[in-house]
Every structure is written in C-alpha cells, then in structure tokens.
Amino acid sequence: MTVTDTRELVHEIVREVQAELIAAFEAVERDGAPVAGLPPGTFVAAPWERPGGGGGTARVLTEGAVFERAGVNVSAVTGDEVPPSIWQERPGTRGHPYFATGVSMVLHPRNPYVPAFHANLRYFEAGDDWWFGGGMDLTPSYGFEDDARHFHRTLKAYVERHGVIEYQAAKEWCDRYFFLPHRKEMRGIGGIFFDNLHPEGEGMFERTLAFVRDGAEAIIAAYLPIVRRRLTTPYGERERSWQLYRRGRYAEFNLAFDRGTRFGLQTDGNIEAILMSLPPLARWEFQYRPEPGSPEARMASFLVPQDWAA
Amino acid sequence: MTVTDTRELVHEIVREVQAELIAAFEAVERDGAPVAGLPPGTFVAAPWERPGGGGGTARVLTEGAVFERAGVNVSAVTGDEVPPSIWQERPGTRGHPYFATGVSMVLHPRNPYVPAFHANLRYFEAGDDWWFGGGMDLTPSYGFEDDARHFHRTLKAYVERHGVIEYQAAKEWCDRYFFLPHRKEMRGIGGIFFDNLHPEGEGMFERTLAFVRDGAEAIIAAYLPIVRRRLTTPYGERERSWQLYRRGRYAEFNLAFDRGTRFGLQTDGNIEAILMSLPPLARWEFQYRPEPGSPEARMASFLVPQDWAA
Numbered sequence: 001m002t003v004t005d006t007r008e009l010v011h012e013i014v015r016e017v018q019a020e021l022i023a024a025f026e027a028v029e030r031d032g033a034p035v036a037g038l039p040p041g042t043f044v045a046a047p048w049e050r051p052g053g054g055g056g057t058a059r060v061l062t063e064g065a066v067f068e069r070a071g072v073n074v075s076a077v078t079g080d081e082v083p084p085s086i087w088q089e090r091p092g093t094r095g096h097p098y099f100a101t102g103v104s105m106v107l108h109p110r111n112p113y114v115p116a117f118h119a120n121l122r123y124f125e126a127g128d129d130w131w132f133g134g135g136m137d138l139t140p141s142y143g144f145e146d147d148a149r150h151f152h153r154t155l156k157a158y159v160e161r162h163g164v165i166e167y168q169a170a171k172e173w174c175d176r177y178f179f180l181p182h183r184k185e186m187r188g189i190g191g192i193f194f195d196n197l198h199p200e201g202e203g204m205f206e207r208t209l210a211f212v213r214d215g216a217e218a219i220i221a222a223y224l225p226i227v228r229r230r231l232t233t234p235y236g237e238r239e240r241s242w243q244l245y246r247r248g249r250y251a252e253f254n255l256a257f258d259r260g261t262r263f264g265l266q267t268d269g270n271i272e273a274i275l276m277s278l279p280p281l282a283r284w285e286f287q288y289r290p291e292p293g294s295p296e297a298r299m300a301s302f303l304v305p306q307d308w309a310a
Numbered sequence: 311m312t313v314t315d316t317r318e319l320v321h322e323i324v325r326e327v328q329a330e331l332i333a334a335f336e337a338v339e340r341d342g343a344p345v346a347g348l349p350p351g352t353f354v355a356a357p358w359e360r361p362g363g364g365g366g367t368a369r370v371l372t373e374g375a376v377f378e379r380a381g382v383n384v385s386a387v388t389g390d391e392v393p394p395s396i397w398q399e400r401p402g403t404r405g406h407p408y409f410a411t412g413v414s415m416v417l418h419p420r421n422p423y424v425p426a427f428h429a430n431l432r433y434f435e436a437g438d439d440w441w442f443g444g445g446m447d448l449t450p451s452y453g454f455e456d457d458a459r460h461f462h463r464t465l466k467a468y469v470e471r472h473g474v475i476e477y478q479a480a481k482e483w484c485d486r487y488f489f490l491p492h493r494k495e496m497r498g499i500g501g502i503f504f505d506n507l508h509p510e511g512e513g514m515f516e517r518t519l520a521f522v523r524d525g526a527e528a529i530i531a532a533y534l535p536i537v538r539r540r541l542t543t544p545y546g547e548r549e550r551s552w553q554l555y556r557r558g559r560y561a562e563f564n565l566a567f568d569r570g571t572r573f574g575l576q577t578d579g580n581i582e583a584i585l586m587s588l589p590p591l592a593r594w595e596f597q598y599r600p601e602p603g604s605p606e607a608r609m610a611s612f613l614v615p616q617d618w619a620a
Contacts, residue, residue: 046597060596071596182575248588255565256575265492265566272597278558280595284588286370286381287356 006130006205007099010123011076013213014103017121018074020216021105022059025070028224032066032231036110040065043072048270053078058273062280066231068110071276076101082126085263089196096127102134104260106277107223112243113230115140115147115188116250117223118277120260121212132208133195135170136219137178138226139188141246142239142295143302147226148189152308155192158218162211164204165194167309175305180253185303187253242296244283251282316440316515317409320433321386323523324413327431328384330526331415332369335380338534342376342541346420350375353382358580363388368583372590376541378420381586386411392436395573399506406437412444414570416587417533422553423543425450425457425498426560427533428587430570431522442518443505445480446529447488448536449498449560451553452605453612457536458499462618465502468528472521474514475504477619485615490563495613497563501532552606554593561592 022043029040041064049055056075061067078099087094102122109116121134138151152171159167174193179186199208254261254277264274290296332353339350351374359365366385371377388409397404412432419426431444448461462481469477484503489496509518564571564587574584600606 058596062596069596182581244591251561251592252565252585255562256572262566271492275562275594276596278594281554281591281593282561283591284585285590286368286372286379286586287582 007076007101007125010209010212011074011101013209014074014101014121014123017213017216018057018059018072018103021219022072024216024220024224025061025067025072025107028227028231029061029064029066031228035232036065038065041067041070043070046272048273050075050077050270052080056270056273058270058276060276064110066109066111066114066227068108069276069280070105070107071273072103072105073273073276074101074103075270075273086124086126090126090129090131093126093129096129098124098126100124104277108247108279109227109231111231111233112141112235112239113233114227115223115230116247116279117219119215119219121215123212129198130205131196131198132212133197134212134215135174135177135191135193136215136222137174137188137191137193138223139246139250140302141243141299143189143299144230147229148302148306148308150226151189151191151222154222155218156309158214158222159192162207162214164199164208164211165192165197167192170194171309172305178253180249180257183249183252185249185300186305187250187303189302189308190305241283242290244279244281245285245288246299247279247282248284251278254278317386317411317435320519320522321384321411323519324384324411324431324433327413327523327526328367328369328382331529332382334526334530334534335371335377335382335417338537338541339371339374339376341538345542346375348375351377351380353380356582358583360385360387360580362390366580366583368580368586370586374420376419376421376424376537378418379586379590380415380417381583382413382415383583383586384411384413385580385583396434396436400436400439400441403436403439406439408434408436410434414587418557418589419537419541421541421543422451422545422549423540424537425533425540426557426589427529429525429529431525433522439508440515441506441508442522443507444522444525445484445487445501445503446525446532447484447498447501447503448533449556450612451556451609452549453499453609454540457539458612458616458618460536461499461501461532464532465528466619468524468532469502472517472524474509474518474521475502475507477502480504481619482615488563490559490567493559493562495559495610496615497560497613499612499618500615551593552600554589554591555595555598556609557589557592558594561588564588 033040041061043059043061046058054077058073061070082093082098104120107117116139119136170192174190343350351371353369353371356368364387368383371380392403392408414430417427426449429446480502484500
C-alpha cells in the first residue's frame, strides 16, 4: 500500500462516517419534530479551504427540532513541515511534510434532559510514521444512571469488539482529559479517548481503520437511544436555565483547556469549524449553587470518574 | 514610609475606588429604573478568603435595571514566594514574599446600545520592588463615534492631568492587548493599559497613587455619560441577539487569551471573582455574517485601532 493510498483510504472512511452519522441525526430530527412542534432540521454543507493545503466540509444543523445546533466536520489537510506540537511527541516526524484527516462532531440538543455529545476520529501521517487518535464523550445537564451505564457499556463493547485499544486506559484517559481543574469537575460523564495509536503487526493498520469506520455505528448505538429516550421529557425555564449554565462550563473547557481548540486558535485554523463546538447559547452566574437535594445539585455526583461500564 | 504602610495605604485607596464607583453605578441604576420598568439593582458583597493568605470582597449586582450583571472586586493577597510569571519579568523579586492588591470591575449592561466596560487598577510589592498596573476599556455592541471620542478623550485628559504614564503608549498597549488573533479584531474599542509602572524620583509613589485614586473619577466621567445617553434607546430581539453574539467574542477573549483570567485559572485563584468577568448570557452562531451595510456590519470598523482622542 502506498502512502497516497492510505491517505485516500482514511479520508474516504471518515467521509463515510460523516455521511452515516448525518443520516442518523437527521432521522432523529424527523422523529423528534412532532414532539417539539418544530420542523426537523437538516445539515447544510459549508466547504472550506486551508491556505496551507487541503480543507474540509463542515455540515451544520442550526435550530433543529431536537438539536439546537449540531456540526459534523471532515477535514483533510497537508503541510510542508510537521508543527512542533507534533514532533515534540513523535521526534521521528521532525522536518517531514504531513497529512492529517479526521471527522469531528458536537451536538447541542435543545431539550435540557438530552445530553450533549462530542466525538472525533483522526489520522496523521508524516514520513514513515502514522497514527490514529480520537474519542467520544457525553455531557448531560441532568444525570441519569441508566443513560450513563448504557453509554459506557456500549462504548466498552465497541472497543472490546475490535481489540485495537485497551478499554480501561481509554476510559481513564477520557476522564483525565475532559476535566476543568479550576472547577474540580469533569466536563461531562466521560467516554473514551485515545491518541498516538500505531499498533504494530500484520494487518493492524486495516484493523485500526475498521475500528474507526465502526465508530459511526458505536456513536449511533451509544448516543441516539439516550436522545430518543429523553427528548419527550417536558421542561421549563428552570431546566433551560440550568442547561445554559452547564453550557457555560462547556465553553470554559473548550476555550481555556481543549488542546484541539487552543491549537486551532494559535495556528490560524478554520475558526468557524473549530469554534462550531461552542454552545449556541451559554450562561454564567456569580456564585450560583443549586438548591441542596435538587436534580441540579445531584449532577455534581456524575461529574467525577466512575466505573459506569461495570 | 515602611513596607506595611504602603500596603495598607494602597489597599485603602482601592477600597475607596470600589466604594465611589459602586455609589455611582447604583445611582445610574436608580435613574435608569423607570426607563427599563425594572427595580434598580444594588451591589451585594461577597467576601472571600485565599487559603494562601489574604482575600477580598467582590461586590456584585445581578439583574439590575441598567446592568444585567456588574461586579467590582477588591483583593489584597500575600504569598511566601513570587510566582514565576512575575519574577521572569522582574528578576529581582525572585524568592521574595509578595503582596498584591487591586480593584477590578466588569459591567455588562442590559440594553445592547449601552457598551460593556472593564477596568482594573493593581499594585504589587516584593522585596524592595513595587509597581502599579491597570487599564480601562470599552466594549460596545453598536458603534457610535461620539461615544468613542468621548471615552478616549476623557481618558486622555485623565492620563495627561497626572503625567505618570504616557498616553499614546498606554492607548496603543490597550489596542494590542485586547485583541482576538483568531478573529483578527479588537475585543472592543480600547482605552488605556499600563503595567510595571514604577516611576523613579521623589514623591512619585504618591503621585502614582493619586493617579490610581483618581481612576474612579475618570471612570465615572468616561463611561457613565455614555451609559446615560444610550440606556433609553429602544431595542428588540435583533439588537439583543447581536449583543449576545458580541458577548461570545468577549467570552472567547477572556477564557482563551486574557492573562489575568488564565493566570487565575492556573493558580487556584478565587474562581468566582475571576470569572465574574464572563457575560451573563452569550451566543455563538456558525459562520454568522451581519447583513452588509447594517449597523451590525458597521461595528467591524470600530474594532480596529483608531486615534479616537485626536
């Protein structure tokens, strides 16, 4: 397999993941529209080019019936020289041109009982080196043990079915990564996270690629049953206000801590595609404390690492 | 003058600034209440202690008639050893205990035609070294040349009246500092910014302190006439939506770039007092572009450095 073949292959795979997920998300929009009393949203394509080489297509749904905003972005970019943030971790790539492709998505639902979701699956190639990275994590505003167990158990089954990453390590990496040190809480309830994945051995590239391709099925199985289960729950001003407050924490994490966002802001990336992850509306309140014993106060117990897949 | 004397003196001065400004802001609330048809807001004190030494008092107004949120925070903290971010700029302070006091404020008005305002005035002491820093800047959602000229001319007169900093340098420093590199625009229309201010010579400490003390008068003269002039302008959903969008940029700057915020997040500062600067409500929209020729589109021409005081 030549270098060019793998690039085209992975790019094609992440586009397939994008297409499959958009079809699934639009189906949820159609099913949820009567409940919300709103027309179903559809994804609109926004292609973009990178001055340095390559580009991508963000597909964005705005003001849907189920999702207040959802974006699924595919990019494939090339560069003349691996940036320091990359070669410092993988010294062998220094001075080489590079290729990077991936799919990333963020879904901010309208109903406060439906959790937000984020995932990305990415591939990097430089010189003779290549590796995959990615992750999927759930950010509810209200905690439901059933949802947490379903989400984590589905991801665990997905990871173990493929056997290219170790579940416990990926789960703990996610718990550590999506953490707001200044709030001493997780961004949500975690999921899986992996990086620098370059498994050695015959056929391991293909197995890893199959794992990435199957990510679409895993997301559909892990996230969408929770969306369908919660989107009919009635809510009012109180729940909406709490959702916006929790989204403030989401914005804090993404702007102040997320490596991908900060890397993008510092390297002249496609700003609109990068900041697509920010919530459509977010709220901050000075010294807000939910009423003790309330569903809002109980959320805190979900924002610490837990063995939900057990 | 002993070290202890100067600490107490500056701390007292910043508390006077806080008290004078709170009285002035509450007067605006009372005057604006009939226009808004809402009860006037008042500032509520939230004292806090720092585990490492010292503390402060945030005074916060929530859901007022004129200000959706306003906070004026005074702190006075001590530490056993100057942190690296300080001694790297002032090597002579390395290894010394330190004292820092200051007043900082952010006002987020309700009416989209009233600009947001931020200021801080601070003092640092370590070993034999001491210095002042601070700044004041305006962030309108809609641009008005009259307001911009009034604001900058008032600050220029204030700076030149005291002669402890150079106006043009402080104005340009502000233009550079409150800049969003990823958006290629200023956060607002600027003002003044200064740091490491340690003017040598007989009586210069006292003159600098008088400059800081007079900051309250300067803020009242520069900002409040604009507030009073704009708070009666009628507005609707369109203007509110634009204001929330602009506040998204404000949140981007503060979380991703502001040194004070980032320093606080990384050093276990008082999170609520630090993040008091974030807007009560903010909005993000994918690839939003204001209609060409609209008042919203015209705002872009205000977000580049200009010689408003000329």
